[in-house]
Amino acid sequence: MSEKIRLLIVDDIPETRENLKKLLFFENDIEIVGDAGSGSEAIEMARRLQPDVILMDINMPDMDGITTIERISSELPHVQFIMMSVQGETDYLRRSMLAGAREFLVKPFTAEELCSSIRRVYALAERQRPAAPPTAPVQAQDGAATVAPFLSPASPESAVESDGRRAKLICAFGSKGGVGTSTLLVNVAVALHSQQPNARVAVVDGDLQFGDVGVLLNLETTHSIVDLVPSVEEADAQFVESLMVTHTSGVKVLTAPSSPADADLVTPDVLKKVFALLRANFDYILVDTRTSLSEPVLSILDEADTILLVITTEIPAIKNAKVFFDVAEQLGYPESKVQLALNKYNPRDSIGVEAIQGSIRHPVLATVAEDIRLARNAVNQGIPFVSSHPRAQISQDIFRVASLLSSQQVEQKKEDVAPSKSQPKPKGRPSLFGRLFGGS
Ligand SMILES: Nc1ncnc2c1ncn2[C@@H]1O[C@H](COP(=O)(O)OP(=O)(O)O)[C@@H](O)[C@H]1O
Numbered sequence: 361m362s363e364k365i366r367l368l369i370v371d372d373i374p375e376t377r378e379n380l381k382k383l384l385f386f387e388n389d390i391e392i393v394g395d396a397g398s399g400s401e402a403i404e405m406a407r408r409l410q411p412d413v414i415l416m417d418i419n420m421p422d423m424d425g426i427t428t429i430e431r432i433s434s435e436l437p438h439v440q441f442i443m444m445s446v447q448g449e450t451d452y453l454r455r456s457m458l459a460g461a462r463e464f465l466v467k468p469f470t471a472e473e474l475c476s477s478i479r480r481v482y483a484l485a486e487r488q489r490p491a492a493p494p495t496a497p498v499q500a501q502d503g504a505a506t507v508a509p510f511l512s513p514a515s516p517e518s519a520v521e522s523d524g525r526r527a528k529l530i531c532a533f534g535s536k537g538g539v540g541t542s543t544l545l546v547n548v549a550v551a552l553h554s555q556q557p558n559a560r561v562a563v564v565d566g567d568l569q570f571g572d573v574g575v576l577l578n579l580e581t582t583h584s585i586v587d588l589v590p591s592v593e594e595a596d597a598q599f600v601e602s603l604m605v606t607h608t609s610g611v612k613v614l615t616a617p618s619s620p621a622d623a624d625l626v627t628p629d630v631l632k633k634v635f636a637l638l639r640a641n642f643d644y645i646l647v648d649t650r651t652s653l654s655e656p657v658l659s660i661l662d663e664a665d666t667i668l669l670v671i672t673t674e675i676p677a678i679k680n681a682k683v684f685f686d687v688a689e690q691l692g693y694p695e696s697k698v699q700l701a702l703n704k705y706n707p708r709d710s711i712g713v714e715a716i717q718g719s720i721r722h723p724v725l726a727t728v729a730e731d732i733r734l735a736r737n738a739v740n741q742g743i744p745f746v747s748s749h750p751r752a753q754i755s756q757d758i759f760r761v762a763s764l765l766s767s768q769q770v771e772q773k774k775e776d777v778a779p780s781k782s783q784p785k786p787k788g789r790p791s792l793f794g795r796l797f798g799g800s
């Protein structure tokens with residue numbers, strides 16, 4: 361067995377320190393080198409014991425955890441920190457990350473959560489170390505400790521950045537809030553996976569403030585995209601995957617931050633990195649968005665191979681779709697990049713498909729039937745209707761969207777990838793205004 365992870369525990373409550381020791385008692389790869397009851401004691405012990413990872417309580421009487429982290433990391437930059445707090449207070453999370461904490465655990469947490477956090481931050485630190493051999497063959501044996509996925513060298517694919525892209529990135533964008541974008545996205549993801557069981561399908565909740573993909577799929581999550589922020593430079597594909605939760609369908613999901621206040625930590629650069637890493641290991645990446653042309657949303661739209669523009673037969677939705685096509689054209693997107701899905705479709709509506717196509721001057725890729733009851737039950741039960749009612753019209757329509765997107769994607773990639781080299785997309789996008797009107 362290779363070296364153990366040297367851990368220092370810092371918490372002002374002796375019982376908590378004892379409980380943490382018990383939680384880690386059976387972990388052969390983690391050695392508790394000491395425990396400190398205050399910030400100043402932690403600083404002294406860190407100097408003396410040189411731990412790899414420090415598990416730090418946030419609320420301590422003399423010196424709080426954030427200040428302690430700042431002091432220790434200025435002296436011992438190689439030490440990794442995991443912050444613990446009683447409640448997931450957003451302000452703490454943000455400040456801890458700024459101070460240098462890599463992970464944030466909300467008490468009470470399980471032994472599994474704690475161990476995987478410790479291993480993850482340690483593995484990241486290992487990769488950062490210049491002396492570490494980049495391709496050391498640390499093969500995991502069958503049944504070897506759970507450390508293996510984190511400590512094994514980055515897989516060859518994980519080194520693949522956006523150039524070596526393999527996955528197809530499909531983003532859903534509603535021409536208006538409430539048209540059913542998130543509903544469509546999660547159902548299309550599950551449908552794609554059931555049509556192509558060998559395909560790896562990822563869902564990323566790009567509605568960073570109010571994302572509800574986790575709710576729509578009834579997922580219990582401990583991590584979200586925001587956990588990538590502190591280590592975005594060193595993160596590899598495995599790390600991103602360790603933050604994802606697997607839905608019963610097999611689809612892997614990277615959820616939005618649990619607090620809207622964290623949304624702005626997920627910058628366009630973070631999103632770009634996430635997509636580059638996911639592209640290496642997935643066949644399809646489906647991204648939900650919120651109706652807005654903010655910088656993060658624009659960066660998602662830029663990265664997408666296909667934008668599924670979701671509309672309904674309501675006039676504002678149709679009007680906004682026209683506006684969106686104009687914006688897409690001015691942003692230099694190829695025409696085939698934006699595909700229209702007409703949701704909540706009822707053949708008895710006064711506005712028909714023909715009229716909509718005439719008005720928007722773009723073909724409707726597919727319609728998805730209105731089914732208020734199934735759509736509502738699916739949300740309330742957290743089970744996508746394509747799984748619970750695969751034969752219903754609404755589900756059949758989704759399956760059709762999924763197969764159209766996957767087949768259309770193949771043709772489109774051939775024509776799109778090549779020209780994008782000779783005609784690079786606008787880079788360093790300062791603002792939507794700048795990009796549309798040539799300024800900056
Ligand atoms: N095809 C449909 N038929 C009936 N109701 C639908 C359909 N698609 C979505 N809905 C309902 O529309 C509402 C908004 O859906 P949601 O996916 O949250 O929209 P968005 O992400 O565009 O804001 C939800 O109540 C959802 O159940």
Ligand SMILES: [Mg+2]
Binds near residue numbers: 542567650
């Ligand atoms: Mg939504």
